Amino acid sequence: MRNSVLPKLVRTTAFRLSLAYLFVFAIFAFTVLGYVAWSATRVLDDQIVDTIEAEITGLAEQYRVAGIRRLVAIVDRRGRQPGASLYLVTNYVGERIAGNVGSLPPGTLDTAGQREIDYRRTEDETRDHRAIVRVFLLPGGFRLLVGRDVEERLRIQDIIGRAFGLSVLLILVLGFLGGWFVTKRVLKRVDDMTDTTETIMAGALAGRLPIAGTGDEFDRLALKLNAMLDRIGELMTGLTEVSNNIAHDLKTPLTRLRNRADEALRGPGSTDDLRGSLEAVIEESDGLIRIFNALLMIARLEAGHGIEAMAEFDVAEVARGVAELYEPLAEEAGTAITVEAEPGLPVRGSRELVGQAVANLVDNALKYGTEPGSANAPVTVRAMRDGDSVLIAVGDRGPGIPADDRERVTGRFVRLEQARSRPGFGLGLSLASAVAHLHGGALKLRDNGPGLEAVLCLPRPVPAVAA
Numbered sequence: 001m002r003n004s005v006l007p008k009l010v011r012t013t014a015f016r017l018s019l020a021y022l023f024v025f026a027i028f029a030f031t032v033l034g035y036v037a038w039s040a041t042r043v044l045d046d047q048i049v050d051t052i053e054a055e056i057t058g059l060a061e062q063y064r065v066a067g068i069r070r071l072v073a074i075v076d077r078r079g080r081q082p083g084a085s086l087y088l089v090t091n092y093v094g095e096r097i098a099g100n101v102g103s104l105p106p107g108t109l110d111t112a113g114q115r116e117i118d119y120r121r122t123e124d125e126t127r128d129h130r131a132i133v134r135v136f137l138l139p140g141g142f143r144l145l146v147g148r149d150v151e152e153r154l155r156i157q158d159i160i161g162r163a164f165g166l167s168v169l170l171i172l173v174l175g176f177l178g179g180w181f182v183t184k185r186v187l188k189r190v191d192d193m194t195d196t197t198e199t200i201m202a203g204a205l206a207g208r209l210p211i212a213g214t215g216d217e218f219d220r221l222a223l224k225l226n227a228m229l230d231r232i233g234e235l236m237t238g239l240t241e242v243s244n245n246i247a248h249d250l251k252t253p254l255t256r257l258r259n260r261a262d263e264a265l266r267g268p269g270s271t272d273d274l275r276g277s278l279e280a281v282i283e284e285s286d287g288l289i290r291i292f293n294a295l296l297m298i299a300r301l302e303a304g305h306g307i308e309a310m311a312e313f314d315v316a317e318v319a320r321g322v323a324e325l326y327e328p329l330a331e332e333a334g335t336a337i338t339v340e341a342e343p344g345l346p347v348r349g350s351r352e353l354v355g356q357a358v359a360n361l362v363d364n365a366l367k368y369g370t371e372p373g374s375a376n377a378p379v380t381v382r383a384m385r386d387g388d389s390v391l392i393a394v395g396d397r398g399p400g401i402p403a404d405d406r407e408r409v410t411g412r413f414v415r416l417e418q419a420r421s422r423p424g425f426g427l428g429l430s431l432a433s434a435v436a437h438l439h440g441g442a443l444k445l446r447d448n449g450p451g452l453e454a455v456l457c458l459p460r461p462v463p464a465v466a467a
Helices: 002-008 012-079 149-199 218-251 251-266 271-302 315-325 327-332 349-368 428-438
Strands: 085-092 096-099 101-103 114-123 128-138 143-148 311-314 337-341 346-349 379-386 388-393 442-447 450-459
Touching: 012 085, 012 096, 012 143, 012 149, 012 388, 085 101, 128 149, 149 218, 311 315, 311 349, 311 450, 315 327, 315 337, 315 349, 315 379, 327 349, 337 346, 346 349, 346 442, 346 450, 349 379, 349 428, 349 450, 428 442, 428 450
Parallel strands: 337 379
Antiparallel strands: 085 096, 085 143, 101 114, 114 128, 128 143, 311 346, 379 388, 388 450, 442 450
């Protein structure tokens, strides 16, 4: 198991990103430590040089004022003090007169100037030391050497070097541990999603991707994918319902169509009887064609077709036009259609599709909200603004729809028991709902006290911003 998990962790993007971040951080840390070491060395060297310059200047002044004897006495006294600088006074042939320097590299005293050399002290001739020195030529051929040991600098460099090595080790260990932890956590989330996906692919459409509740990118991805799966589930359920409804609801008109054709063939009818039977068959066929046209239109709308024909139009004009079209049918139903439309209600969309949706709502109100042969309350068509939306409300005073069934009746071929005695196939509300969703809106059914009010909610167009 370990042999299969480790290569899997190493191949993940999270582990590679962790290594990249580790590399960048290591370079940054090394740069900072190197700069600190260089700065500390530079500061110490500057301090040593300043000290040497000050002492050289003072000793040269003593020589100029009091001569070689005074210089030798001062050098001898300073060289014996604990933690003293390096001093050496020689004659013109390089013979030592005073100082605490035992030996120097050949040629050190030949030329004046500052340099860094190895040397040995008079009290310890067995071990080399490192120092920054300056050689100063005095009048009379005498040479004066003043220097400072760089042991403190070497000690600081050693400390920084050890810290540098420790930091490298610590960065590598923590980086690998952090990368392993992060990668393992990310890989677990990915594996959980993969397992759920495989379950869904196997047919369990109710499965959903797990959400940790942290709000990270995996949670956001899981939420979007779960919403997509919910939508796919709704479509699959709708497809199943449509298939069942087509099988049940179209069976009756097809059976009726066949029986009428069979009666026309079996009966010894006259030409008028045969013509009547054929007219009835054609009428039934037209009804079936209308059903399939409505199904095709709903499918196209749910697939997003029709967006390319969208333009801005006035909803109030559409509401008045539909009401005027259905006035003769309202008179036959013993009622009237009243229109209340605010002026100037712009909506961006398909004028024809919105008109078809409103016409379906008015047709439903006349079919199911009135009683034939009796005086009925008028069907109302209202168009108004509501915040960022435009509402088209069609209300009647019929029996209405129970609250528990209002969401269900927008499905295809869904008809309540009290409506089965009226003509229709249960596609009008489904088509209106599909038109609303295509335009980014919704179809809402609410109580009209008494009766039903179907409200088509469409978003208002966003005003263009001036350049």
